[in-house]
Amino acid sequence: MSASIRMRAGLSLVSAAVLAASLAAAPQARAEAPVLAGYTQAIASAASDDAALARFYAERDYAPIWTSAADADRRAALFRALDGAAAHGLPARAYDAAGLRAAFAAVKSERQRGELEVAVSKAFLAYAHDMSSGVVDPQSVDSGIVREVVRKDPLSFLQGVASEPPGLYFRSLAPQAPQYAQLLKAKLDLEARIAQGGWGATVPGGKLEPGDIGPRVIALRERLRAMGYLGRSASARYDGAIQKAVQQFQFDLGLAADGVAGEATLTEINRAPEDRLESLIVGLERLRWMNGIDLGQRHVWVNIPDFTVRIVEHGKAIFESVTVVGQNQSDRRTPEFSDEMDRMVINPTWHVPRSIVVKEYLPMMQKNAGAAGHIKLIDARGRTVSRDAVDFSQFNARNFPFDMKQAPSSSNALGLVKFLFPNKYNIYLHDTPSKSLFQRDVRAFSHGCVRVGRPFDLAYTLLGMQSATPKDDFHKVLNTGRETTVMLEHPLPVHLVYYTAWPTARGHIEYRRDIYGRDRALFAALQKAGVDLPRLTH
Template identity: 35%
Template sequence: ARSLAATLAARDTTAGTYRFGTRHPEYERLRRALTAHRELAKKGGWALVRGLAKGGWALRPGDRDSIRVPVLRQRLAAEDELAAAVRGAAPAADTSLARRASTGQATRVAPDSGGTALIGPVAPARRLDPAVYDSALVVRVAGFQARRGLKADGVIGAGTLEALRVPIAQNIRRIQLNMERWRWVPLKKRGRYLLVNIPAFTLHVVGAGGRDELTMRVIVGNKQKSTPIFADDLKYVVLAPYWNVPTSIVVKELRPHQARNSFYLKGEDMEVLRGDKVVPESKIDWKTVHEGSLAPYRVRQLPGGANPLGPIKFILPNDNDVYLHGTPNQGLFGREKRGFSHGCVRVEDPYRLALHLLRDQPAWTDERIRKTVAAGEPKWITLKAPLPTYLLYLTAWADADGAMHYRDDIYGHDHTLGRALGLGWGASTGAYRAQTRRKSQ
């Protein structure tokens, strides 16, 4: 405790934190990133790409700007240098952003790919004009956008400009905060694990070698009903699940409808139970029932297209009663910011996730999974080996190629932790935005 106090008092989370023995590779990459960022900060940091005085700066592929484009190149070159330092100066694999961009092998970054899944050929520039926003530079900007959770279209609008303008000191604090978070995470066992990064709105199944085997978009809790941070083992896959309606929803939302229309619950594919036995809806006085008097009854929704859990539910027993599940509302996955749930994690492709988790149980083919769901009878499947699962709040991390990724502080946890550690502002883009606005007023 004395060592931790000394570290915090010195506002240095490198040496002291590492002495406490964390062995996560993600922590080690952040440690190297912190060192590299501090070295760059000593040299003056990076150029801040500034917008026009009014209305920001929209830069599109093919535009020419003899002032801002060269500065943009310098800013992205700093990113490349930092990534090289984090990965130990070894050349990245051919999938790395910098290599693809320099050779003109791609035009854009796939959504939520983390900045390395590049798509589509583009002719390399024949003669470099440093003032032209050319195709190779577009690829690099698209990678920068993807690593910030922005739309990776290569167009520099207000959001991208704001991210480019974050000073290096702000990112240093973000790295420090997330190093501290990794200290709290139980050491992972060897082998696969599942990670939900809440502020990134993504799910990853990570293999024993540290590379993603599967990744997809997720929807997490909103600010009022945030998704909790915890670690546990995912043990069960439930096909065609029931939805046990929370008591608060039964009383506040269903009760008025059922009181007016005695067939309302049936029309919504819902039923009333006492214990495990289905009973008539009339057993409850819907005009007077309240949260304290609903017991011993409960309401559940049958499997089907209207069920808010979607076709599949993934259970990791925990005190928060939080689980992963599908959803009939697929449209929300197209949003950049996906904090819409009441705390549970909605996965974009539950069939794909189920098939991946059940790959050690070959009897469960994609066809069999879909047929079981279509039959409408809940089916619990126990995984052969529980899968370590982590619901974490990471607003900064370095990938295997050394590139830094950042996300907004959607719940304000960075701000709270930053103040507790004596690091000042919590280092989210949102905090930086508010801070700079006040300075400009």
């Protein structure tokens, strides 16, 4: 075999038969230069609208990574990845694996091969982008999702797939956090359940409790059994087994675990499995948004719809508390982002945010100058102003010239300690004198900051990282009554997140309510991008 024929054999697409057909039309003596020129020109032209692609192929003298015989393993790994894209909640149709396969079978010239080479690379880049850092832009979904996503340079994707073992490389694109694999497994399991008919009939009527008997109890029993909370049973009575199953369900949903199937519990029990599937799909997307962010071996994890804050160390929670988060109003919802907690303030002064001053306190003071008298009025020079000297009726939200602040005290709106991770959103964690709110199932009452149910214990845990006597140190400062900033010698990452589906340490999935409607908006955006949702077959 001549050198020219051996070279062309190395550029085979799928099989020797396809190669032979593409070469048969051209005389061997003058085929080499025109064939290579056609392939190269096709690559250059097809890649000209993408700077990363154009640079990548130019730097490698237009050598292929997908369409030669030597690329068989890489090509197979790509198609396996594209075929599995839907399982990850990705828009598989956007990558058009079927169309690419058809194009491979239809290639009859080197120009077509060059065009196909670039088409495959573009599909790969779209997949790699989506799998590694998410399909949609967070802030396009909701203005409160201000998370900064790490987007890799497309050139690095191309260089990586061209140089690394293809199987390992494609597996490395997805988030490596164990929760990603757990959510993915739960998604596949739930899709299989949906294909088998879901969880059966919903439970009709109102409240059910221990001792009840009849068809509605049977419906509840069957629903709990289908959802995996109850073993086989023929009882028509709301017995101990059903009560225990209801309690476990309530616990998994963040409800008061009293074992009574009241209105809130039945609402959640009757949710369609597709609703839970949506939570899993958006959970996968949110984890892709966080891919590339170093969570920190020790970090603060605030899950907004779970109403909890945890300090996680090497994957284990060493502190946990209930929280109150922002109200479901456009300017009060707690945002999602990551930062670094580096200090706490003991006996804090509350510098009332401007929005609260003009939207809440100014109207109150216009009706009664003495309203909110525990909060001082401060002029531009930092002096306390007597309310009796102010005609509040002459001011509005634009021209009100005063600030307001509340001195440290047990009745201070921030309580006795706040935890800071300086950010442009003016969001932080803090104590509160309004303890009763922590008893509610849904705890969205703040102006956006996160109120902590066990603030002193949080302070002790943080100070314990730098002191042998954290409790004594804290109270020594607290007892002075003076505002004091304590810097953390070991600042730690803090992540404000929004997961309505999240695995426990054992991989069991717990669900929460979509309190701000962010998941609903995110899933709509994913559907618009081409993500499909399985439906009940019968």
